[in-house]
Amino acid sequence: MYEVMVRSRAFDDRLTEKYWVEKKPIFSFSAGPLPGELHTSHGQEPIGAGVCGALTPDDMITTGHRPHHVAVARGVNLKEMTAEIFGKKTGLSGGRGGHMHIYDKRVNFSSSGIIGEGLGPAAGMALARRMQKRPGVALSFIGEGGVNQGAFHEVMNIVGIMKLPFICVIEDNKYAVTTHKSASTATERNSDRAACYGMTGEFVSGNDPDLIFAATERALERARSGKGGTILEIETARLLGHFMGDPAGYITGERKAYQVDPIPEYRRRLILEGVLTDVQAIALETQVIREVDEAMQFAAESPYPDPESALNCTFSDQQDMSKPFLETELF
C-alpha cells in the first residue's frame, strides 16, 4: 500500500510540474501542455491504496472529479491515463475525457466530474451483477461535500431497499471547494446517515491505509454475504487547494494543522515496525518515480488526436438490428 500511495503522489507531483508550464506569470486554465482544471489527490492517497487494496478484479468503481489516487490504486493503465490527461491520441478515451473523466473498462473504473452522479451508476452496476448472477461489489467514491447532493439520498435509499452489494466511500477532506464541512453538513458524521437507509455506517479517522483496508474488508464481506451496503466515511486530508492554482488561503490555523501529509507518517511507521527498511523504501520510491516518468514520457511523445476524431464516439456504431440479442456470455 505504501508503494501505491507513493505512485499516486509521484504521479500528481509530476502532473503539477507539467501543469505550471506556460501558466506563469499569467495563469490561464487553457495554457500549456496540460490545460483545463486539475484536481490532484495530494493527501488522499491512503483512501485509494486502502480501499482498492482490498478489492478483487470483479469489483467496480465510479468516482468523481478528483480521481487520480483511486485510479492509480485500482491499476488503471498509467501510460494511457497520463496520455488522456495530456489530451493525446493514445489516451484512454483518445483525448475526449481528460483528467476528470477517466474510464478504463478493463479494471471496471469510471469517473465523472459532476458531484454525486457516480452513485446511481455504481448502484446500477451492482444490480446488473446481481441479475447476471456474477460476483462483484460496486463502490462509489464521493467527497463529504457531495453527500449533500440529492442523488446521495435517492441512491442510498434504493441501495437499502434492494440490499445491493454497494459501498459508498466518503472521502472527508473537510472542504467542498472552499466551504468547510461545519458550514455544509448538519451532522457531525456522515456515516451516521446509514441508519436512515438500512445500511451499515463505518467511520475511519487518521487517514491510515491499514485501518481503511480493514474497514473496506468488513464492508466487502457484508456486501458479498447479502447484508447490503455500507457508508464508509474516511477522514482524510487535502494538502493543496481545490484545484491547481487555488492557493487555499481559506485554510488557516487549526484547520491547516489538521491537514497532515499521510505519506511520511506511514513511511516512518513502516520503518519503525520493521516492515520496510530505509534502503528498501528509497529503492521503491526510485522505481515508482521511474514508472511515472515513463508514463509522462509516453504521453509527451504521443501525438495529438486527429481533430476530426472529435466527431466520433457520440453514438455507438450500430450493430445488426436483426438479431434481438447476441449470444451472451453474461448469463
Added chain:
Amino acid sequence: MSTKEAAPWESPTQEQTAGEVSNRILTICRAQREALDWEMQHDPRVFMVGEDISGFGGVFGTADGLGDKFGHDRVIDMPISETGFIGMATGAAMEGMRPVIELAYVDFIGVCYNSIVNYAAKTHFMSGGQLKVPMVLLTGTGGGYSNAAQHSQCLHATLAHMPGLKVVSPTNAYDAKGMMHAAIRDDNFVVFLVHKGASGVGFMGPVIKTTLNEVPTEDYTVPFGKIRVYREGSDVTLVGVGLAVHHALQAADELAKDGVSAEVVDLRSLVPLDRDGIMASVRKTGRLVVVDEDYQSYGVSGEVIASVVERDPTVLKAPAHRVCVPDVSIPFSRPLENFVLPLPGRIVAAVRSVMGMDKAT
C-alpha cells in the same frame, strides 16, 4: 427469429377500424407493450425500472402484466427518485444490461436531467467508446387535457438538442412496436417519446383513429431516421412530430375541401433526423409548414426549416411557417390551452397564409 424491414404502410382510413373486425388493430400503448414483452421473453438483459410499473403496469399501461409475467425483480418498482434510478439504469447498461426506464411524464426530466445528459448521454463519448449505454427512456409527452404547465409539455428540443441521445416518437401502433424493438436493440441511449393523446391510454378519452393500425404478431424493427409520408400531396408539406401529425392529417382533410393538396410528413425520429426526406418532400411541394407541440423558439420547427434552407433556399415558393406553442407555458383552462396548442384550425390558417389564400379572401 425472422425480422423484416418496415413494410410500406398505408394510411388507415377511419372505416378501417369501424368496418374491419381484427384483434390485431392496436393502440400505440398495446403495440409497444408487445415489443417489450417479446424482448423480455427473448433477451435476459432487458429489464424495466420505473414508478408504479410492476403491479400497476405504469400510468399508461405500458408494462401491464409484465411484472407478474417476468417477476417483480425484473420489472422493478422504484421510489420517487428519478435521478437515482435513471443513474442506476445507466450503470446497469454500462455493465451489459438493457434497461427500459419508464418516466411517466417527460416534464419530470427536470428532476433527473443531469443523470440523463451529463452521465448517460456522455459516457460513450467520454470513454472513447469503451462503454456503451444501451437503454431506453420511455416517457409520455403533450397536453390537451387540462393538466397545466407541469404535466403537458413535449420538451422535444430539450432532449434532441443534447448530443448522445437518440430521440424518437412513434405516431401509430405499427411504428410504436417496431420502434420499441429497435430502441431496445439499439446500442445507444434512446429516448422514446409517446404523446399521451396519441397513445390510446384510457384516461385520454376516445382513441384517435389515425393512430390505430394493424400490427404483426411477430417481431420487426422500424429503423430510426426515416420520415413517414402519411399522406401525399403537391401544394404544401406539413411536417409534424407526435400528436401534431394527427392534427396535420385533420387539417389536410379540411384543406382538401378547398382544393389544397397537403403532404403530411411524420418525422418519427428527431435524432437522427431525416433531413433528406424532409427536403425531398419540400422540393416536391415548394411550401413548408412545421407543426410542433413544443415551444416554438429554438426548437424542432426551426431545425426542420434550417435543414431545408441550408440545402437550397430557392426551393421555397413562400416563407415557411411554424405552428407551435407560442413560447408560453401550457395553461390550465380549456380555452387558454386550446389557444396555444397547434390544433388543426391553426394549421389550416397557416397553410392558407402560405398559399396566399388569406390575401385572396
